[in-house]
Amino acid sequence: xxxxxxxxxxxxxxxxxxxxxxxxxxxxxxxxxxxxxxxxxxxxxxxxxxxxxxxxxxxxxxxxxxxxxxxxxxxxxxxxxxxxxxxxxxxxxxxxxxxxxxxxxxxxxxxxxxxxxxxxxxxxxxxxxxxxxxxxxxxxxxxxxxxxxxxxxxxxxxxxxxxxxxxxxxxxxxxxxxxxxxxxxxxxxxxxxxxxxxxxxxxxxxxxxxxxxxxxxxxxxxxxxxxxxxxxxxxxxxxxxxxxxxxx
Amino acid sequence: xxxxxxxxxxxxxxxxxxxxxxxxxxxxxxxxxxxxxxxxxxxxxxxxxxxxxxxxxxxxxxxxxxxxxxxxxxxxxxxxxxxxxxxxxxxxxxxxxxxxxxxxxxxxxxxxxxxxxxxxxxxxxxxxxxxxxxxxxxxxxxxxxxxxxxxxxxxxxxxxxxxxxxxxxxxxxxxxxxxxxxxxxxxxxxxxxxxxxxxxxxxxxxxxxxxxxxxxxxxxxxxxxxxxxxxxxxxxxxxxxxxxxxxxxxxxxxxxxxxxxxxxxxxxxxxxxxxxxxxxxxxxxxxxxxxxxxxxxxxxxxxxxxxxxxxxxxxxxxxxxxxxxxxxxxxxxxxxxxxxxx
Numbered sequence: 001x002x003x004x005x006x007x008x009x010x011x012x013x014x015x016x017x018x019x020x021x022x023x024x025x026x027x028x029x030x031x032x033x034x035x036x037x038x039x040x041x042x043x044x045x046x047x048x049x050x051x052x053x054x055x056x057x058x059x060x061x062x063x064x065x066x067x068x069x070x071x072x073x074x075x076x077x078x079x080x081x082x083x084x085x086x087x088x089x090x091x092x093x094x095x096x097x098x099x100x101x102x103x104x105x106x107x108x109x110x111x112x113x114x115x116x117x118x119x120x121x122x123x124x125x126x127x128x129x130x131x132x133x134x135x136x137x138x139x140x141x142x143x144x145x146x147x148x149x150x151x152x153x154x155x156x157x158x159x160x161x162x163x164x165x166x167x168x169x170x171x172x173x174x175x176x177x178x179x180x181x182x183x184x185x186x187x188x189x190x191x192x193x194x195x196x197x198x199x200x201x202x203x204x205x206x207x208x209x210x211x212x213x214x215x216x217x218x219x220x221x222x223x224x225x226x227x228x229x230x231x232x233x234x235x236x237x238x239x240x241x242x243x244x245x246x247x248x
Numbered sequence: 249x250x251x252x253x254x255x256x257x258x259x260x261x262x263x264x265x266x267x268x269x270x271x272x273x274x275x276x277x278x279x280x281x282x283x284x285x286x287x288x289x290x291x292x293x294x295x296x297x298x299x300x301x302x303x304x305x306x307x308x309x310x311x312x313x314x315x316x317x318x319x320x321x322x323x324x325x326x327x328x329x330x331x332x333x334x335x336x337x338x339x340x341x342x343x344x345x346x347x348x349x350x351x352x353x354x355x356x357x358x359x360x361x362x363x364x365x366x367x368x369x370x371x372x373x374x375x376x377x378x379x380x381x382x383x384x385x386x387x388x389x390x391x392x393x394x395x396x397x398x399x400x401x402x403x404x405x406x407x408x409x410x411x412x413x414x415x416x417x418x419x420x421x422x423x424x425x426x427x428x429x430x431x432x433x434x435x436x437x438x439x440x441x442x443x444x445x446x447x448x449x450x451x452x453x454x455x456x457x458x459x460x461x462x463x464x465x466x467x468x469x470x471x472x473x474x475x476x477x478x479x480x481x482x483x484x485x486x487x488x489x490x491x492x493x494x495x496x497x498x499x500x501x502x503x504x505x506x507x508x509x510x511x512x513x514x515x516x517x518x519x520x521x522x523x524x525x526x527x528x529x530x531x532x533x534x535x536x537x538x539x540x541x542x543x544x545x546x547x548x549x550x551x552x553x554x555x556x557x558x559x560x561x562x563x564x565x566x567x568x569x570x571x572x573x574x575x576x577x578x579x580x581x582x583x584x585x586x587x588x589x590x
Contacts, residue, residue, distance in 0.1 A: 013425060020428045071537075142476075
């Protein structure tokens with residue numbers, strides 16, 4: 001196995017009341033896992049004065065109360081934890097919650113599934129099986145409220161973005177690129193390929209929990225027949241028949 | 249409950265407060281007023297201990313009425329205001345009676361102005377804030393006919409006040425601190441950035457504004473992972489055109505960021521009208537920390553810059569001693585003169 005570069009976490013200022021701990025500049029899988037691990041650890045035991053913890057793909061942002069803690073002290077504390085995580089080859093932390101989300105793959109709901117399957121050297125059925133078997137986690141939420149970046153799919157899924165944009169994919173679309181999946185919260189243009197559709201709305205301001213997903217949540221897609229999808233999309237809670245298990 | 253009614257909306261009018269912090273991890277930026285200091289100054293003028301929701305007016309105001317006597321504050325970018333045709337001072341509070349027509353026209357300088365009633369707007373909140381967040385469909389631009397509920401005025405008989413404010417409505421020098429990606433820019437690019445004079449582009453909204461210059465400022469490294477962004481971040485779009493992120497920015501971005509505008513100077517960027525000149529001064533974290541004030545401190549400082557508009561004899565004695573006995577002036581008397589109420 002090829003030796004991977006050693007992770008060297010840095011603690012950097014992020015605005016006047018923020019510290020960003022970053023494991024790598026580029027989206028390396030090991031750095032992603034380390035960021036997840038650090039965020040989960042900080043969530044369990046937040047350092048004094050920390051008001052907000054937000055995991056990015058390869059970094060974790062902490063906002064702090066300047067009246068309680070000093071930037072340098074917080075940076076040092078978090079960097080110590082980050083170095084301990086980086087010293088061991090990190091694995092994804094055990095998830096605290098798991099969502100099982102019904103999804104209709106291929107056909108009109110996943111117009112680019114065939115193209116993706118060909119690119120990873122699999123049949124459409126095998127590609128769906130790989131997505132549904134993957135131990136997917138919410139790596140980060142962003143671009144739009146509630147919108148998750150999920151990963152990581154197996155290495156063959158390290159597909160580049162398309163050179164031309166998909167002019168419109170619908171809300172609930174599952175799109176794939178660079179070993180990740182994004183589940184769109186609203187109709188969007190994207191350079192990622194649409195492989196499936198769900199009735200899951202990761203952002204609905206009218207819901208008591210407008211943004212139900214949390215970074216670190218496990219997500220499993222359950223394939224359903226195209227004919228079942230309309231009823232799931234129409235289901236009242238906007239979660240498309242998703243189930244949530246609390247694991248820890 | 250009193251009501252502030254929008255009779256005519258000329259500019260882009262939205263309800264804004266200090267936004268909803270604490271949701272970056274869920275992809276939601278804080279949002280809220282583009283010029284937070286202007287809302288704080290409104291609270292100071294109205295003698296309120298917390299910052300209230302008001303109407304943010306972009307570019308132009310409109311015509312407003314009230315159904316019960318109401319104190320209001322006019323802050324942020326100076327606009328021309330009249331009450332039944334008589335001019336009202338800006339950076340000041342005033343009392344409005346039912347039947348009177350408050351008319352607010354275009355901004356004389358700056359970009360965002362605020363009409364804040366005492367007691368604040370009490371429109372429905374979402375996640376603890378009443379702020380419209382237009383880019384994600386929270387709240388909406390106010391239209392003619394909108395009737396906005398207003399909270400109880402804690403001190404309805406309080407006299408009209410005026411507040412001295414620094415001129416932050418015409419561009420100027422903006423201080424920035426290093427951010428997580430400053431080091432991926434070369435020293436030459438950083439030096440060039442520091443000596444360039446930018447023009448606030450016409451292109452801008454509540455998510456951010458573009459700054460134009462001949463020079464380009466590109467990062468040395470490509471393929472960097474997206475990470476968290478926040479208001480004040482200076483991101484380089486395309487081949488190195490700076491864009492300053494503002495209240496309604498995304499939470500995550502992939503463009504390289506050269507630094508972050510310090511909170512003290514962010515209102516100056518938000519208020520710079522198209523065409524205004526902007527320069528950046530890179531300061532150390534220690535200096536930025538020394539300049540930082542939290543909202544409670546800003547409110548206390550703003551309160552100390554307020555004084556009564558109607559100069560009764562008791563106040564007059566105080567004013568005279570303040571301006572003359574020490575042999576110095578505060579330097580803002582002219583602004584006060586312009587702000588005098590009728």
